[in-house]
Amino acid sequence: QHPVGEVTRKHMAVRNILPCYIFGGRIKVLSRNPDDYVRETKLDIQRVPRNYDPSLHPFEVPREYTRALNATKLERVFAKPFLASLDGHRDGVNCMAKHPKSLSTMLSGSCDGEVVWNLTKRECVRTLQAHEGFVRGMVVRFCGTSFFTVGDDKTIKQWKMETPSYGEEEEPLNTILGKSVFTSIDHHQKEGVFVTCGQQVDIWDEQRSSPIRSFSWGVDSFSCVRFNPVETELLASCASDRSIVLYDMREATPLKKVIMNMRSNTLCWNPMEAYNFTCSNEDYNLYTYDMRYLDKPFTVHMDHVSAVLDVDYSPTGKEFVSASFDKTIRIFPKDSGHSREVYHTKRMQHVISIKWSSDNKYILSASDEMNIRLWKANAAEKLGLLAPREKAAVNYSQKLKEKFQHHPQIRRISRHRHLPKSIYGQSKELRVMKEARRRKERNVRKHSKPGSMPVVTEKEKHVVTVVN
Amino acid sequence: MFNSIPQKSDPFPGSAPVPEEKLNKFKRGVKGELPPRPQYKLRDVVIRSEAASDLAQKQNARYDLMLPEDAGFLEGDEDEDTCTISQDDIVDAVDITAGAKYFSLTLSQFGPYRLDYSKTGRHLLLGGRRGHVTCLDWQSKQLMCEMNVMETVNDVKWLHSEALFAVAQKKWLYIYDNKGIELHCIRKFNDVLRMQFLPYHFLLATASATGFLQYLDVSVGKEVVAICTKAGRLDVMAHNPHNAIIHLGHSNGTVTLWTPNQREPLVKMLCHQGGVRSVAVDKTGTYMVTSGMDKKLKVYDIRAYRPLQSYFLPAGASCLSLSQRGLLSAATGDIVQVYRDVWGIPVTKPYMAHRAKGSVWGVHFCPFEDVLGVGHGEGFTSMVVPGAGEPNFDGLDANPYRSAKQRQEWEVKALLEKIQPELIGLDPSQLSQVDHSTWEQRHVDRVQVLGFDPLAKEKFTPRLKTKGRSSSGKVEKRKKQVAHEDQRDVIRQTVEDRMKIDKERKEKEKKKAAAAGQKSALDRFRK
Numbered sequence: 001q002h003p004v005g006e007v008t009r010k011h012m013a014v015r016n017i018l019p020c021y022i023f024g025g026r027i028k029v030l031s032r033n034p035d036d037y038v039r040e041t042k043l044d045i046q047r048v049p050r051n052y053d054p055s056l057h058p059f060e061v062p063r064e065y066t067r068a069l070n071a072t073k074l075e076r077v078f079a080k081p082f083l084a085s086l087d088g089h090r091d092g093v094n095c096m097a098k099h100p101k102s103l104s105t106m107l108s109g110s111c112d113g114e115v116v117w118n119l120t121k122r123e124c125v126r127t128l129q130a131h132e133g134f135v136r137g138m139v140v141r142f143c144g145t146s147f148f149t150v151g152d153d154k155t156i157k158q159w160k161m162e163t164p165s166y167g168e169e170e171e172p173l174n175t176i177l178g179k180s181v182f183t184s185i186d187h188h189q190k191e192g193v194f195v196t197c198g199q200q201v202d203i204w205d206e207q208r209s210s211p212i213r214s215f216s217w218g219v220d221s222f223s224c225v226r227f228n229p230v231e232t233e234l235l236a237s238c239a240s241d242r243s244i245v246l247y248d249m250r251e252a253t254p255l256k257k258v259i260m261n262m263r264s265n266t267l268c269w270n271p272m273e274a275y276n277f278t279c280s281n282e283d284y285n286l287y288t289y290d291m292r293y294l295d296k297p298f299t300v301h302m303d304h305v306s307a308v309l310d311v312d313y314s315p316t317g318k319e320f321v322s323a324s325f326d327k328t329i330r331i332f333p334k335d336s337g338h339s340r341e342v343y344h345t346k347r348m349q350h351v352i353s354i355k356w357s358s359d360n361k362y363i364l365s366a367s368d369e370m371n372i373r374l375w376k377a378n379a380a381e382k383l384g385l386l387a388p389r390e391k392a393a394v395n396y397s398q399k400l401k402e403k404f405q406h407h408p409q410i411r412r413i414s415r416h417r418h419l420p421k422s423i424y425g426q427s428k429e430l431r432v433m434k435e436a437r438r439r440k441e442r443n444v445r446k447h448s449k450p451g452s453m454p455v456v457t458e459k460e461k462h463v464v465t466v467v468n
Numbered sequence: 469m470f471n472s473i474p475q476k477s478d479p480f481p482g483s484a485p486v487p488e489e490k491l492n493k494f495k496r497g498v499k500g501e502l503p504p505r506p507q508y509k510l511r512d513v514v515i516r517s518e519a520a521s522d523l524a525q526k527q528n529a530r531y532d533l534m535l536p537e538d539a540g541f542l543e544g545d546e547d548e549d550t551c552t553i554s555q556d557d558i559v560d561a562v563d564i565t566a567g568a569k570y571f572s573l574t575l576s577q578f579g580p581y582r583l584d585y586s587k588t589g590r591h592l593l594l595g596g597r598r599g600h601v602t603c604l605d606w607q608s609k610q611l612m613c614e615m616n617v618m619e620t621v622n623d624v625k626w627l628h629s630e631a632l633f634a635v636a637q638k639k640w641l642y643i644y645d646n647k648g649i650e651l652h653c654i655r656k657f658n659d660v661l662r663m664q665f666l667p668y669h670f671l672l673a674t675a676s677a678t679g680f681l682q683y684l685d686v687s688v689g690k691e692v693v694a695i696c697t698k699a700g701r702l703d704v705m706a707h708n709p710h711n712a713i714i715h716l717g718h719s720n721g722t723v724t725l726w727t728p729n730q731r732e733p734l735v736k737m738l739c740h741q742g743g744v745r746s747v748a749v750d751k752t753g754t755y756m757v758t759s760g761m762d763k764k765l766k767v768y769d770i771r772a773y774r775p776l777q778s779y780f781l782p783a784g785a786s787c788l789s790l791s792q793r794g795l796l797s798a799a800t801g802d803i804v805q806v807y808r809d810v811w812g813i814p815v816t817k818p819y820m821a822h823r824a825k826g827s828v829w830g831v832h833f834c835p836f837e838d839v840l841g842v843g844h845g846e847g848f849t850s851m852v853v854p855g856a857g858e859p860n861f862d863g864l865d866a867n868p869y870r871s872a873k874q875r876q877e878w879e880v881k882a883l884l885e886k887i888q889p890e891l892i893g894l895d896p897s898q899l900s901q902v903d904h905s906t907w908e909q910r911h912v913d914r915v916q917v918l919g920f921d922p923l924a925k926e927k928f929t930p931r932l933k934t935k936g937r938s939s940s941g942k943v944e945k946r947k948k949q950v951a952h953e954d955q956r957d958v959i960r961q962t963v964e965d966r967m968k969i970d971k972e973r974k975e976k977e978k979k980k981a982a983a984a985g986q987k988s989a990l991d992r993f994r995k
Contacts, residue, residue, distance in 0.1 A: 028542075028854060029838045031569075032537065050531075051860040052532070052862075054493075058668065058751075065891070066886065067884075
């Protein structure tokens with residue numbers, strides 16, 4: 001130990017007497033010029049010098065956590081997804097079609113007549129009486145100048161996209177009479193070819209009035225047919241024998257078929273990944289398949305409490321939205337087994353058709369009670385042009401929420417959704433039933449000879465067989 | 469027609485290298501190993517996030533080279549001691565504005581003075597023992613308020629900005645506006661001797677003469693917790709700016725560390741053989757300096773709880789203060805000494821020294837300035853200590869040159885980011901770490917939350933059967949069957965485990981034998 005203070009006392013006594021020029025070293029004292037730190041005029045912006053030294057910014061992690069918590073709470077505060085309801089139909093809306101070139105135009109077909117909507121003004125632009133009976137399917141041609149509709153009166157009609165001028169009557173460009181009712185229609189992405197399904201899958205050329213090729217595989221009816229948007233020669237259809245059939249347009253016979261436990265209502269190809277498609281099934285689930293490996297689905301998406309009626313992918317290919325008989329719409333990430341968002345309204349009844357707009361921002365749902373509703377795809381997003389600082393703040397909040405998403409308090413707040421009582425009760429009941437089934441299966445396996453009851457994973461459970 | 473001009477090649481291609489110590493200054497955490505190869509997506513995510521944090525570290529280090537100001541320094545010639553230099557010498561040698569920072573306020577009537585500088589370093593609060601309380605902007609000498617509270621003043625402290633301050637008076641705690649208007653008289657906080665303000669939590673921690681450590685949330689005005697420390701009179705208090713832990717020094721030589729989440733101290737350290745007179749913690753939360761009645765000055769590494777240095781001071785040190793750049797000021801009687809770098813190589817003599825006019829009652833370094841404020845019996849002295857203050861402040865955190873609008877914006881953002889007291893702990897970055905709690909701990913937590921053990925086997929109750937099949941004998945038989953089944957399960961499991969262990973052992977022995985057997989070709993000739 002060093003007696004440190006002792007030296008100073010002696011020197012202090014001496015110092016007071018002697019003059020001050022004894023000091024010969026160097027000295028600098030911190031003195032700032034305020035002109036460097038204060039703005040010159042009122043019209044300038046304030047000067048903000050930065051120093052990123054971590055010791056000047058303690059508590060980095062707790063402060064970021066608090067900001068993430070605030071951001072999550074604010075997201076729930078601003079989550080108001082419902083935008084508008086388009087009414088005008090006089091019967092339940094059955095199908096919808098997106099315009100490939102115009103974001104503000106949308107077509108919908110109801111159980112009598114069709115309508116063309118302008119979405120920016122949220123009003124109906126044109127009505128035409130298309131079919132006697134239900135309009136089963138509609139699709140806009142890839143160039144955007146005409147569209148096709150099929151209906152219960154066994155006809156396929158092609159119409160012009162532009163409104164007929166004053167005095168002209170609404171007349172289809174082309175009418176094709178078929179032998180049986182058509183249930184769905186889809187158009188090729190590049191060529192003048194379209195496909196319909198009903199009793200069998202027919203591929204038509206626009207110039208001919210009889211199909212150039214027909215596929216059938218011993219099934220009595222098909223409910224949906226879709227062209228692959230990337231690999232444009234492939235198509236898939238949902239059949240009433242609980243199967244999904246894959247076709248190649250260039251071949252004479254269908255490619256493969258996968259038979260599941262229950263029937264699929266519709267399917268949608270992933271616009272970014274050429275080989276994946278998602279089908280909406282009657283057993284309250286959606287299944288994403290890889291076209292090359294149909295023996296078990298890639299993912300099983302479970303969250304609905306009643307039959308899923310329609311599915312549509314976002315143009316980014318990362319999420320899809322599903323419409324169900326249980327009066328809700330759910331948005332799923334493409335690889336997750338559960339939904340990230342659920343939309344419901346007291347006034348919205350069974351949702352028949354759903355579309356995700358091509359600018360990735362809006363969702364359109366068509367339901368039984370003659371209304372089409374416009375929703376935001378991200379419920380808490382601010383629409384319109386954002387200032388650069390707003391954009392930076394939104395990006396920062398988003399990243400913070402991602403960083404702390406696994407912390408229990410934050411997860412609890414971000415997952416919280418209000419559900420109608422019927423759906424909440426129904427989902428609890430389904431969970432109890434599933435748990436009971438699982439427990440019974442475990443007991444049977446426990447009390448039987450080991451190996452006599454093989455473990456079947458959840459994914460394998462729903463596929464019966466793949467037929468080539 | 470045009471010949472291509474031969475281009476000179478750049479002898480130092482690429483961007484300039486950043487010095488290693490600057491990179492280490494901005495390093496946060498260690499890089500763990502990547503997840504194993506089959507988990508491609510996780511590997512990709514980890515690699516990308518590590519690349520982003522590397523980029524941030526490099527950009528920070530580059531920016532650090534461009535900071536506008538440099539720290540002050542005082543260097544003597546080879547045979548000259550810097551501690552012989554007086555304040556008047558320094559004032560003569562530097563410019564007028566720096567020289568104006570050495571001044572004295574003669575206030576001999578109202579007793580020894582305690583002082584506090586606000587977080588930006590712009591405003592000074594003085595509290596005399598006999599009741600004189602004044603706050604002023606010390607650089608422009610503009611008086612904000614001056615009053616006498618007509619009571620003993622034990623301690624004064626600025627709250628989050630220069631708009632509010634707290635005064636611990638004889639009986640209760642009072643909160644005043646910077647114009648001198650009394651805003652609150654908080655009777656729950658009685659006999660307060662010392663106060664510390666935790667700026668990022670908006671908590672005022674007070675230590676009382678009755679042994680209570682109380683926390684007051686000044687943003688909502690509620691008492692967070694009142695801890696009975698059971699350690700007698702608490703008049704030595706410091707706070708660790710890195711993790712917001714309160715250090716209390718006691719008369720039995722121990723220093724205890726407290727958070728508002730626990731009724732017991734987190735850590736108890738025996739530091740001195742007599743009572744502890746003063747405690748100071750540096751801004752990075754690595755070193756703690758304590759002085760005691762045994763006339764020793766000790767330096768501890770507070771992260772590992774190890775003693776680093778121990779010095780002997782002939783008169784002890786009654787007040788300690790650490791500056792932003794690591795200078796330590798120790799005051800005894802009327803002499804104030806400043807030491808540089810006490811935790812490195814053992815210090816032999818002080819860096820600077822000064823004799824105040826009266827006995828020293830409080831010392832405090834001014835943030836972002838090369839100034840040490842000394843409160844003593846005859847008033848207040850502000851002395852110049854070159855190299856004490858951090859030269860470059862961050863405009864978004866504590867800006868001494870902020871306008872009223874900037875202060876308002878900062879206050880709102882600080883209130884929104886206010887950290888809850890539940891997050892105060894020894895390691896502030898605990899939230900960002902992976903929770904490796906053991907399975908047993910999680911199970912115990914779950915049992916506690918649910919009220920029962922979800923994994924415990926339910927007692928088998930046989931179903932009631934009709935037609936005489938539920939007689940007591942038959943019920944007992946059914947129960948015995950299930951019990952035998954369970955026993956067989958357990959036996960089967962243990963037999964399987966034992967067989968697995970035996971198999972592994974046999975394989976190991978076989979491998980060893982095979983390896984030993986390959987030793988040499990001449991082994992076959994051995995008998």
